[in-house]
Amino acid sequence: MTTPQNLLTNLAQPTQAFSKAEQKVANAILANPELTTRSSIARLAQSAGVSEPSVNRFCKRLGATGFPDFKLKLALSLASGARFINSAVAEDDTAPTFTPKIFNASIHALEKTRDSIDPKLIHHVIDEVVASKRIYFFGQGNSGPVAQDAEFKFFRFNTPVSAHQDPLMQRMLAAASKPGDLFVIISYTGRTIGLVETARLARDSLATVISITAPASPLARASDLAITLDVGEDTDEYLPMTSRLAQLTLLDVIATGVTLRQGQAHRPHLARIKASLTSTRFDSAQQDA
Amino acid sequence: MTTPQNLLTNLAQPTQAFSKAEQKVANAILANPELTTRSSIARLAQSAGVSEPSVNRFCKRLGATGFPDFKLKLALSLASGARFINSAVAEDDTAPTFTPKIFNASIHALEKTRDSIDPKLIHHVIDEVVASKRIYFFGQGNSGPVAQDAEFKFFRFNTPVSAHQDPLMQRMLAAASKPGDLFVIISYTGRTIGLVETARLARDSLATVISITAPASPLARASDLAITLDVGEDTDEYLPMTSRLAQLTLLDVIATGVTLRQGQAHRPHLARIKASLTSTRFDSAQQDA
DNA sequence: CTTATAAATGTATTTTTATTACATTATTTT
DNA sequence: AAAATAATGTAATAAAAATACATTTATAAG
Secondary structure (H helix, E strand, O other): OOHHHHHHHHHHOOOOOOOHHHHHHHHHHHHOHHHHOOOOHHHHHHHHOOOHHHHHHHHHHOOOOOHHHHHHHHHHHHHOOHHHHOOOOOOOOOHHHHHHHHHHHHHHHHHHHHHHOOHHHHHHHHHHHHHOOEEEEEEOOOHHHHHHHHHHHHOOOOOOEEEEOOHHHHHHHHHOOOOOEEEEEEOOOOOEHHHHHHHHHHHHOOOEEEEEEOOOOHHHHOOOEEEEOOOOOOOOOOOOOHHHHHHHHHHHHHHHHHHHHHHHHHHHHHHHHHHHHHHHEOOOOOOOO | OOHHHHHHHHHHOOOOOOOHHHHHHHHHHHHOHHHHOOOOHHHHHHHHOOOHHHHHHHHHHOOOOOHHHHHHHHHHHHHOOHHHHOOOOOOOOOHHHHHHHHHHHHHHHHHHHHHHOOHHHHHHHHHHHHHOOEEEEEEOOOHHHHHHHHHHHHOOOOOOEEEEOOHHHHHHHHHOOOOOEEEEEEOOOOOEHHHHHHHHHHHHOOOEEEEEEOOOOHHHHOOOEEEEOOOOOOOOOOOOOHHHHHHHHHHHHHHHHHHHHHHHHHHHHHHHHHHHHHOOEOOOOOOOO
8 A cells, every 4th residue: 555556656746856867767667657567677778768777776766676676566556556546537538538537436445445444343343233133224315325225235134124314214213212223324424413413312312323434523423333434535526426335335344244243043034035036037036236 | 357367366276287396386376476476486496396497387377478477467466356356255254354355346346347348338328318308217126225326416417317216106207208318227137027117118108218237138138228237256145235336336437427528517506506515514515425 | 167076877797587498207198 | 018298307598687886977166
């Protein structure tokens, strides 16, 4: 997550204090980074119009132990798609250019989330889910569908589960809750007033509240456990979505954890659900997703 | 998307017809692939207990032009997280081990989708969306929340839009449709009987039908335009989800395309929506997602 | 405007690394 | 068991990279 990813972007930055020869090398690499990863030092030196030791020095200056190590890091940096990550969609983009940009932004968000998740917290969350007698998923606006998706996922377990998007219903359920009830509240900002109040109501009734939300937000503070997602810079000013993918994947992680915890015991239950769906299909017993 | 990703997995497969010396090389690499990417051929030969040419031959057998090329491909294969991709979640996994597995599976699915999307098709879809007078998003089961998410995304445009999960409502709307109506039908399998019939009904009424579904499925055939997603091997036998992420991202791509197409004209409309949400927040005008 | 100094770059050499040609050893087939 | 074939290793060669050192170029002080 440190050097490799930024190597290419580093090269391109005009702020870099490169000497003349080094700048030539940087330009030659930037002209065709892909090729550089398969070039010899002699070839690159020639195409840059400098001597071989200059290339070597360039590599060392950028933190590599030598030219081969530099090539390796360059290849890694290319593979991680760093080229696109910071490039927001622009006015003059067309389908072939903005499509990979959006996918890369999503991929990047998932990578970031993956690397920032604390497994111990996940473990605790799974504990709570397994211990609960009833689960409610709450979300408003864009997070509504995420809550609904979670309902489908968790329906597979024997614990009663439901998702709600209506603020009034959420409030009523929270007020009427009791110990053993688990509320999973999803909000990107963690600042939606209704949801924060709902969390407080539920905790007043001694129910458990887990939130999937922004770090240090009011909702995070109002929860027993908060899984905080900082998907970061909204380069994507048009329509934020990456956070939802992170939320969905996170819920999948939790659901998987619960499945593993329950072990073999619940397999028949799953098979029954699957079987109940086959009649609605043309053929193939595969699950709609 | 071909060799690099599979290199490591290839090595590990016992089905591979390796000679004795080659097997030793494979084992030595598998013992520490990360180190191998930075090793010389001599070092690897020694740690494998074979001669240098044996290592070289091994590399060529696996499709590389030589040892350096092999190292490059190996590094790439490591970077893409290939290690985890085919490793399904196992019974004895714990939070620290299955969490990255699930994230990697999702990331892989998005990468695969990104590389398989035809921008021309996206372009056509955007054409249809822009040309439509009314948009309906249909999904059932797990695809229901996806449709709902799409509704939120497309609500930002001036075209009336709604999402429906109820089969009866879907059927009624399709039957009552007219030219200028656009139906976007989301189904992972493309075999849900109700949705396929709905598509036919809509087309009978001269409405346009776009589906996001499986290749060569009944639904794909019943649509005017079909964006087919083959997220592939369901290693993830527990809870399929990767396809939904691909669908969501794809819808985001389309929505972005529409935004770009409409250009500046609709900016005030967006600003109005954003403003209407601020009063429901603790502070910060940020958008819930 | 020179001259000392330091920085940057290149040349030539050495060292390391990878590949090839060929000999030897195992393995299979008849 | 002998011939043929495949597999592997040894030794030589070629390629690549790094180093030491010379030369040039730039910079600053007098």
